[in-house]
Amino acid sequence: MRRIPGETWRKRRTLGAVVLALVVCARGLASGEASRSPATFGQELSRIGKKGIGPSQMVEAQAVAVDSQGFVYAGDRELGRVQRFNSAGKLESLHYFDEGRITSLACDRAGVLYVLIERRLLRYDPKTWTLLGEVEHPGDSEFLAVAPGPDGGVIALRDNSHDDILLIDRNGKITRTFHDAVYAVSDYSLHEPFVAVDRGGFIYVGDEGTHRIYKFDPQGRFISRFGFSADPADPSRENIHGLAIDSQGHLWVAGWSSVNVFSSDGRFLEHFGDRRAHDLVIDDQDALYAAEWTQVTKYAAGKR
Amino acid sequence: MLNLRRVSLLSVLILGFIACCAHFGAGQLAASGFQEAALAPLKASKPEVMPEPPREDSGRVHFKPAGTKPMEKVTLVAVGPEGFVYAGDPGAGRVLRFKPSGELASQFPLQETRSPWTGLAVDRGGTVYVAAGDRLFRYEGGTGKLLGEVRHPDGPGFFHVAPRPDSGVIASWRNPRRDDLVLVDGEGAIETIHRNAVSGATGEPMGDVLVAMDGRRTLYAAVSKLHAVCVFEFTGKYVNRFGSDGAEPGQFSGPFTGLTVDGQQRIFVSDAKGVSIFSDAGRYLRQSEAHGTGLAVSDDDELFAANGTEIVKYSAGEP
Numbered sequence: 001m002r003r004i005p006g007e008t009w010r011k012r013r014t015l016g017a018v019v020l021a022l023v024v025c026a027r028g029l030a031s032g033e034a035s036r037s038p039a040t041f042g043q044e045l046s047r048i049g050k051k052g053i054g055p056s057q058m059v060e061a062q063a064v065a066v067d068s069q070g071f072v073y074a075g076d077r078e079l080g081r082v083q084r085f086n087s088a089g090k091l092e093s094l095h096y097f098d099e100g101r102i103t104s105l106a107c108d109r110a111g112v113l114y115v116l117i118e119r120r121l122l123r124y125d126p127k128t129w130t131l132l133g134e135v136e137h138p139g140d141s142e143f144l145a146v147a148p149g150p151d152g153g154v155i156a157l158r159d160n161s162h163d164d165i166l167l168i169d170r171n172g173k174i175t176r177t178f179h180d181a182v183y184a185v186s187d188y189s190l191h192e193p194f195v196a197v198d199r200g201g202f203i204y205v206g207d208e209g210t211h212r213i214y215k216f217d218p219q220g221r222f223i224s225r226f227g228f229s230a231d232p233a234d235p236s237r238e239n240i241h242g243l244a245i246d247s248q249g250h251l252w253v254a255g256w257s258s259v260n261v262f263s264s265d266g267r268f269l270e271h272f273g274d275r276r277a278h279d280l281v282i283d284d285q286d287a288l289y290a291a292e293w294t295q296v297t298k299y300a301a302g303k304r
Numbered sequence: 305m306l307n308l309r310r311v312s313l314l315s316v317l318i319l320g321f322i323a324c325c326a327h328f329g330a331g332q333l334a335a336s337g338f339q340e341a342a343l344a345p346l347k348a349s350k351p352e353v354m355p356e357p358p359r360e361d362s363g364r365v366h367f368k369p370a371g372t373k374p375m376e377k378v379t380l381v382a383v384g385p386e387g388f389v390y391a392g393d394p395g396a397g398r399v400l401r402f403k404p405s406g407e408l409a410s411q412f413p414l415q416e417t418r419s420p421w422t423g424l425a426v427d428r429g430g431t432v433y434v435a436a437g438d439r440l441f442r443y444e445g446g447t448g449k450l451l452g453e454v455r456h457p458d459g460p461g462f463f464h465v466a467p468r469p470d471s472g473v474i475a476s477w478r479n480p481r482r483d484d485l486v487l488v489d490g491e492g493a494i495e496t497i498h499r500n501a502v503s504g505a506t507g508e509p510m511g512d513v514l515v516a517m518d519g520r521r522t523l524y525a526a527v528s529k530l531h532a533v534c535v536f537e538f539t540g541k542y543v544n545r546f547g548s549d550g551a552e553p554g555q556f557s558g559p560f561t562g563l564t565v566d567g568q569q570r571i572f573v574s575d576a577k578g579v580s581i582f583s584d585a586g587r588y589l590r591q592s593e594a595h596g597t598g599l600a601v602s603d604d605d606e607l608f609a610a611n612g613t614e615i616v617k618y619s620a621g622e623p
Contacts, residue, residue, distance in 0.1 A: 081470070
């Protein structure tokens with residue numbers, strides 16, 4: 001066997017490395033795949049909609065929901081309609097509601113869409129926009145907020161002289177009621193509140209009136225409360241415009257013009273400025289959807 | 305000698321690089337659904353007429369069929385939710401369906417060839433509605449299969465049709481005594497008839513009326529006899545009207561030929577003068593550079609105008 005001189009061997013080795021690098025480079029260029037790093041915490045991933053009144057456009061999107069199939073629902077308060085987008089952001093259908101203004105939306109695990117409209121909580125099959133029924137509201141009680149709940153149902157807040165936290169099952173029936181939950185510890189009735197449940201069943205109620213977030217255990221027992229300040233330099237901006245919890249237990253809170261992240265015990269973690277969201281929801285893949293008036297924006301949540 | 309070897313080596317490297325790109329590039333094309341175009345066998349027989357790519361100028365796209373009978377008198381246009389553009393060619397009794405890029409995707413002859421052909425619309429489900437000979441027919445957009453007919457309880461009289469933002473269409477209907485606005489649902493069933501809507505607002509039957517509906521569900525009816533556009537609530541309640549007969553900006557001349565609305569609350573009206581643009585409050589904004597008879601708007605607020613021999617798309621910023 002002919003022996004290869006050392007210099008020639010080095011040259012061939014270098015040449016081999018160059019060829020390999022070129023092949024890798026060519027493959028990368030041809031596939032169009034830029035070196036994608038995992039989305040960072042809070043990073044914007046995509047947007048749905050733009051300003052306008054046409055299909056897939058929005059004027060006052062102040063409610064958002066997402067189902068387990070990845071369909072995203074945007075409730076437009078001014079236009080009185082809900083638009084259903086698929087996971088790619090394409091408009092599938094839209095439905096107008098003649099009942100009044102849309103306040104809140106939530107999907108249960110079966111894909112039933114709950115629409116809170118003029119203090120009533122209506123259940124729809126969003127594939128056909130068939131009205132399935134209405135959640136009972138005895139007397140003068142009025143619904144205030146709705147969100148995905150434990151056990152595949154939804155959780156709702158109801159104004160019934162003071163306030164109730166309700167667990168609603170997959171059939172739209174109220175299974176548990178925690179009476180006067182917030183009023184008992186604050187002496188204030190809820191004002192434009194939001195509600196969310198974490199994977200352990202702990203319940204969080206964000207109250208616009210007191211600028212506080214109240215935490216309850218799965219049995220409705222009060223645990224703690226903490227103040228919320230979206231902009232410490234401007235106390236007038238201590239608003240709560242949305243509440244959602246990711247798989248890591250991070251509590252996402254939309255403020256006047258920002259989105260803030262807290263730990264489950266109320267410790268401040270992150271602040272994302274210039275985000276004017278009015279409602280938040282998080283899907284099974286830890287994607288955060290924010291209703292931002294003229295669009296719904298998708299952000300990365302979960303691991304920090 | 306050494307230089308020659310180096311040059312050869314470099315050439316091999318470059319060729320290898322290009323080959324790699326071609327190889328992996330073809331794989332990428334196949335993965336993205338373009339494999340048929342990339343791998344289609346060449347035909348050695350008679351030379352084919354190469355499709356004329358859609359012509360673009362100033363952001364406009366011209367839709368003209370290549371390799372088939374040219375359009376001669378296209379007066380109607382519609383845009384579907386997927387971005388497909390439909391041209392109504394009454395002379396040939398056919399509907400041409402263009403891809404959003406401008407290439408002809410398919411065409412189908414009308415199974416119900418009635419005249420005059422006065423309306424064309426596509427609803428959110430992709431169903432094509434054709435108003436012809438006072439009747440309103442429904443076709444499957446992809447295949448051209450006749451799905452059925454929308455029947456007004458008082459008989460034929462449909463004139464114009466336009467898409468609703470949710471599902472179905474709105475249509476105008478008239479007889480010698482009154483003018484109705486008819487709301488049709490996504491299954492082709494009549495949902496609501498606003499009886500005597502236009503004639504009730506104007507005090508007498510107005511005949512041929514063009515219709516449109518915006519994202520607030522406001523209804524617009526362009527009345528040629530009145531040289532005005534009447535505005536109605538979704539419930540059919542008359543709100544007001546704008547426009548008059550004349551040659552001044554904001555006035556109308558001759559019969560209306562097109563009416564559509566976009567997502568930016570603009571109303572586009574075509575008549576003998578061209579295409580005029582109004583705000584949703586009826587305030588005259590300006591004259592459009594668009595030319596055409598039938599008008600339609602896409603979800604991206606692009607304006608499409610039927611111009612006899614072609615359809616022209618104007619970008620969202622224009623006109």
